[in-house]
Amino acid sequence: MNTFIIAGLLIVLLGLAYQMGWSKSRALATPNGLRVHSRGQYHGTLVALWTLIPAVLVLAVWAFFSPGVTHWYIVSQIPTDVLTSLDQVGLNQQMQRIRDLASGFGVTGELRPFEQAAGENLARFQLLSFLIMVAAAAGLGILGLLFARRRINARLRARNEVERFISWALIACSAVAILTTLGIVASLVTEAFRFFTYVNPLDFFFGTVWAPRFSSTGAGDAGQYGLLPLLAGTLMISAIAMLVAVPVGLMAAIYLNQYAHANVRRVVKPIIEVLAGIPTIVYGFFALVTVGPFLRDFGTAVGLNISATSALTAGLVMGVMIIPFISSLSDDILNQVPRTLRDGAYGLGATQSETIRNVLLPAALPGIVGAFLLAVSRAIGETMIVVLAAGNAPILRGNPLEPVSTITVSIVNQLTGDTDFTGPQSLVAFALGLTLFIMTLCLNIVALYIVRRFREQYE
Amino acid sequence: MTDTSLDSAAIRRQRVRAGLSRRHLGERLFRFFGILAICLALGFVALLFTDVLRKGIPAFTQSNIRLEVAFDPELLKVDPAPEHAPGQSDADFRAARLGWERQVAMLNWNNVVEAALRNAAPAGFEIDSRQLLTITESDARHRVRELFVANPALLGQTAQVDLLASANTDNWVKGNINRDLGDSQQQLSAPARALIDIFEENGTITQGFAWSLFTNVDSRSAPASAGLLGALMGTFWMMLIVIILAVPLGVGSAIYLEEFAPKSRLTDLIEVNINNLAAVPSIVFGLLGAAVFINWFRLPLSAPLAGGLVLTLMTLPTIIIATRAALKGVSPALRQAALGMGASKTQMVFHHVLPVTFPSILTATIIGVAQAMGETAPLLLIGMNAFVASVPGTPIEQATALPVQIYLWQGNENRNFFEPRTSAAIMVLLAFMITLNAIAIFLRSRLEKRA
Amino acid sequence: MDMLAGKVKMTDQTLSANLDPADMIDHPIRLTARDVTVHYGAKQALHGISIDIPDRAVTAFIGPSGCGKSTFLRCINRMNDTIEGARVGGRIELDGQDIYAPDLDVVELRARVGMVFQKPNPFPKSIYDNVAYGPRIHGLARNKADLDEIVISSLRKAGLFEEVKDRLNEPGTGLSGGQQQRLCIARAIAVGPEVILMDEPCSALDPIATAIIEELIDELRTNYTIVIVTHSMQQAARVSQKTAFFHLGNLIEQGDTEDIFTNPVNKQTQDYIMGRIG
Known part of the structure; x- marks a missing residue:
């Protein structure tokens, strides 16, 4: 209810401010034919901004402090002897009773004298503080309005001031992206650093055993946090994914780009790109309930022991997920190779496939390598498919038919449901996250650099 | 004639001819591999969809x-x-x-x-x-x-x-x-x-x-009554936050970087930074959310507010990159015409350039939102995988999200019953995503035709 | 008028310098085209072109840009096949054989009819590999020594060998524009074609490089049938023995270069040569 009152007041005030700025500007312009620097709507906007900003500042301050102040006020209304007799739960109940009295909802049970008084006082206090806040916001807003309105004259560069405000707002928007990166780096580094106060970084980066103990099973032993089994699993699954995605994605791109009729391309390309839009949880489910059992049965049929959840299952499905990524990037890159190169090869009597293999692909190679690196970085950071289908067995082994675990799976396992960040059990997630972030960052930077250089080469 | 026997046209033609059948075979093989790759990719799409449909339809x-x-x-x-x-x-x-x-x-x-x-x-x-x-x-x-x-x-x-x-x-x-x-x-x-x-x-x-699928919240003790309403509302709140925050922030920063920012090392750095941010694994955003939003700012755990903020940060680079590309595509003639009329740079951007790029920005936004909608991993890290048996009425109440609900259901022990139900939830999720993408495509073609 | 007079005078000079009566008399016809039409989608680019192209001589196609001369050139080795939506009608014969016959192998055809393009387009490979590429795919060399010899002799014929002999393993893209174009000519020669098609080979080059290439073309005509598309009348007059004038997709006039330039029959040809169109 209060929110609507405030919003309504604010809108009325803003409309008023705009109107006043605008009409004063009109008044300047019409009678004596003065050359006014800015147009009326800029004067209006400027006055509105001068009104809005102080009012919003007041509201923000109030929103920030009012819960604390109210809390303090209610506590001050409870007699000291009652207060000392209450524990935390009792205090909360007591405060809720006073609030209910103040709001007129009422309470059950016997009404103690101080409660009645406290309720009435609180109601008065809330009304008063609300009125003061509204008055302060409106008053400051109106002050801003009057100030800005006084400043309006023919020479005021209102448009420039409004534009300066807009450009500062835009800069603030761009700052968010930077802050995000800083936030990622800061949170990963500080929490990982805390983890390394429990576990030696050498043991983490070169340890071959991953066996974290959960805090509930005993405080003394923190378990072992060796990265290598997870890293091996991550790399194995990524390698399998690339083995699936690269040939299929690249050949599909080549066929669509070089051979397929325009109509075929128009139909097939979006269908393949559908694969890129499917959420990874869907792939994970598909891997778990369809691909895994199929591979297991297939293994049994040919006498191989394939686990239903294994590096192979996860890798295969992840490869499917990456196909459209590779094919659309490769398609873009093939489009950038100049047509004259192809013509040169055709003119010599090369067949189409010879042209593609000997001329087009070598020319496009840097760009395609960049695309592959981006795809690898994707595979390494992919989470849901491996959480569901890789088998969660953090053991250092080389057989892709057995369950493995990955960095991302362990992050999920270690951090899910636990946000105290008190022990190495949960802090290790940040060390893993940092490792993952650095790996993908390096891949991305190299890849983006290569792709950029490639584009410049043919521009 | 200074050359060897090669200059004899007849011998040359004979040699060319000798290799022809082998080369044409190679050509056919290559073409075959291309078709095979296409068929495999299309086959995967078909397999995935038929599998989900076959399992999911009975659950409706x-x-x-x-x-x-x-x-x-x-x-x-x-x-x-x-x-x-x-x-x-x-x-x-x-x-x-x-x-x-x-x-x-x-x-x-x-x-x-x-x-x-x-x-x-x-x-x-x-x-x-x-x-x-x-x-x-x-x-x-x-x-x-x-x-x-x-x-x-x-x-x-x-x-x-x-x-x-x-x-x-x-x-x-x-x-x-x-x-x-x-x-x-x-x-x-x-x-x-x-x-x-x-x-x-x-x-x-x-x-x-099975109306209960849409009108009920999740349930563990009564599996047949488990529904998606809570998850749908959770997703709704998060998408609302993403749209309210990511669109103005993304478009604003794209406008700044593309139109106003001086070409300096700092701008270059921001550009590299945004490109990299777009490729950072989503789970890292989850870690950011857990450390910053939950642990430092003390936002409520499992609430759509924290989830929405994490997804906003994740979607931001997508929207920035797409908007910048759209702005880049506006012809210099339009800009010069606007500036030549005496418009200020801000007026040029907001009155002339932005309206032209509106269809692309809209498309990018919808696609970004669709992507955010399907994201699971970061939400697991900020507690959205908690079992919630109520409909969140505000973005600060406990909630789950549609993809997370899928994750929770696929883990249910009653496989026989929950496998179809999970597939049905996937169908609902995919239906949302397909609808969003279709809207994006439709709006784009409509608006571009009008422009 | 002065300028025009100069032009005509210059053509006269170059013509007389180039004129070798022995050349002009009995060159057997190598290529014949009858009623060739080309459509790009719904648009017709060529309207019934018929022409005879003689052996071991340079035939120049001239005309204003967009007149269809390059399109016709690309019909001769079926490069139009690589353009989606292009349809070629009529009949083109090389040594009496229909090159659009269904059983004809376009790979074999292109080995016999080489092509040099408007913009130098060396492959992103070494100079050696650029030239060796054609012989390699066609299996022309029996061994490494054979291949070396083909490469060296082709570079020699293209007048490039002396300039690049110390850096055969460096990328072809590092050469200057004129050198790149001669590399492309060497690459075409290395396959041992009988006909070489040149699509405005000098349009991207400076005057000195152009002069070198023109000299080279003049030398090559003793061994090859050369068809060159050019928008420069001076170039046509300098290097060709036969000239065909194209306008708006039609072949307006053809004949000995001397006749076309000194004594054009058709009004449009006159106008073009006088500089009134184009």
Whole structure:
């Protein structure tokens, strides 16, 4: 209810401010034919901004402090002897009773004298503080309005001031992206650093055993946090994914780009790109309930022991997920190779496939390598498919038919449901996250650099 | 002629000809591999969709049991519901009402359900109460009780009530359970199975569209009543936050970087930074959310607010990059024309350039939102995988999201029942994403035609 | 008028310098085209072109840009096949054989009819590999020594060998524009074609490089049938023995270069040569 009152007041005030700025500007312009620097709507906007900003500042301050102040006020209304007799739960109940009295909802049970008084006082206090806040916001807003309105004259560069405000707002928007990166780096580094106060970084980066103990099973032993089994699993699954995605994605791109009729391309390309839009949880489910059992049965049929959840299952499905990524990037890159190169090869009597293999692909190679690196970085950071289908067995082994675990799976396992960040059990997630972030960052930077250089080469 | 025998055209042509069949074979092979790759990719799409559809479609129908429930005063010994007396405070009335409801809840409503079931069964059918009650879902007694609480006048009357059949009953009716298995391997006892078959024949059990999938919240004790409403609302709140925050921030920073920022090392750095941010694994954003939003800012755990903020940060680079590309594509002629008319740079951007790029920005936004909608991993790290059996009314209440609900359901032990249900949830998610993408494509073509 | 007079005078000079009566008399016809039409989608680019192209001589196609001369050139080795939506009608014969016959192998055809393009387009490979590429795919060399010899002799014929002999393993893209174009000519020669098609080979080059290439073309005509598309009348006059004038997709006039330039029959040809169109 209060929110609507405030919003309504604010809108009325803003409309008023705009109107006043605008009409004063009109008044300047019409009678004596003065050359006014800015147009009326800029004067209006400027006055509105001068009104809005102080009012919003007041509201923000109030929103920030009012819960604390109210809390303090209610506590001050409870007699000291009652207060000392209450524990935390009792205090909360007591405060809720006073609030209910103040709001007129009422309470059950016997009404103690101080409660009645406290309720009435609180109601008065809330009304008063609300009125003061509204008055302060409106008053400051109106002050801003009057100030800005006084400043309006023919020479005021209102448009420039409004534009300066807009450009500062835009800069603030761009700052968010930077802050995000800083936030990622800061949170990963500080929490990982805390983890390394429990576990030696050498043991983490070169340890071959991953066996974290959960805090509930005993405080003394923190378990072992060796990265290598997870890293091996991550790399194995990524390698399998690339083995699936690269040939299929690249050949599909080549066929669509070089051979397929325009109509075929128009139909097939979006269908393949559908694969890129499917959420990874869907792939994970598909891997778990369809691909895994199929591979297991297939293994049994040919006498191989394939686990239903294994590096192979996860890798295969992840490869499917990456196909459209590779094919659309490769398609873009093939489009950038100049047509004259192809013509040169055709003119010599090369067949189409010879042209593609000997001329087009070598020319496009840097760009395609960049695309592959981006795809690898994707595979390494992919989470849901491996959480569901890789088998969660953090053991250092080389057989892709057995369950493995990955960095991302362990992050999920270690951090899910636990946000105290008190022990190495949960802090290790940040060390893993940092490792993952650095790996993908390096891949991305190299890849983006290569792709950029490639584009410049043919521009 | 200074050359060797090669200059003889005849020999040359002979050599070219000798290699032709091999080269054409190579050409055909290469082409074949291309077609094979296309077929594989299309095959994967087809396989994925048919698999999800095949598993998910049955879950959209569910077995209902229509019973004549008698609210027998013999079974339901309860005071009359309290009335709001004049002069009574709201708090006192609520206390009285709660007391009455507690009293109602203490009654054994299973007896009522059991009586109704027995009434529907053929006379003299031998089955014990425990077995009988496995036919309806375990929330049946709550449903009947809620009816009574809503309308206390039902006491002593009989009402027709549609109840959900239990997950096991549903599986049995749909033939998901092998009927030849022995008693020890069956979830349902032999009399219960027989009675279900009778019910199915006499029309007590019917198949209907599973509205409960959309109108119920998640449930563990009553699997057949588990629905997506809570997850849908959670996703709705998060998408609302993403749209409110990511679109203005993304478009704003794209405008700044593309139109206003001086070309400096700093701008280059920001550009590299945004490109990299777009490729940072989503789970890293989850870690950021856990450390910054939950641990430092103390935002509520499992709430759409934190989830929405994480997804906003994740979507931001997508929107920035797409908007910048759109801005880059605006012809310099338009800019020069605007500037030549005496428009300031801000006016040029907001009056002339931005309207032209509106379709692309809209498309990018929708695609970004669709991507955020399907994201699971970062939400797991900020506690959105908690079991929540309520509909979040505000973005700071506990909630889950559609993809996370899929994750939770696929892990349910009752595989036989939850695999179709998970597939159905996936169908709902995919339907949303396809709709969003279709809207994006449609709007784009509409707006571009108009422009 | 002065400028025009200069032009005509210059053509006269170059013509007389180039004129070798022995060349002009009995060159057998190598290529014949009858009623060739080309459509790009719904648009017709060529309207019934018929022409005879003589052996071991340079035939120049001239005309204003967009007149269809390059399109016709690309019909001769079926490069139009690589453009989606292009349809070629009529009949083109090389040594009496229909090059659009269904059983004709376009790979074999292009080995016999080489092509040099408007913009130098060396492959992103070494100079050696650029030249060796054609012989390699066609299996022309029996061994490494054979291949070396083909590469060296082709570079020699293209007048490039002396300039690049120390850096055969460096990328071809590092050469200057004129050198790149001569590399492309060497690449075409290395396959040992009988006909070489040149699509405005000098349009991207400076005057000095152009002069070198023109000299080279003049030398090559003793061994090859050369068809050159050019928008420069001076170039046509300098290097060709036969000239065909195209306008708006039609072949307006053809004949000995001397006749076309000194004594054009058709009004449009006159206008073009006088500089009134184009």
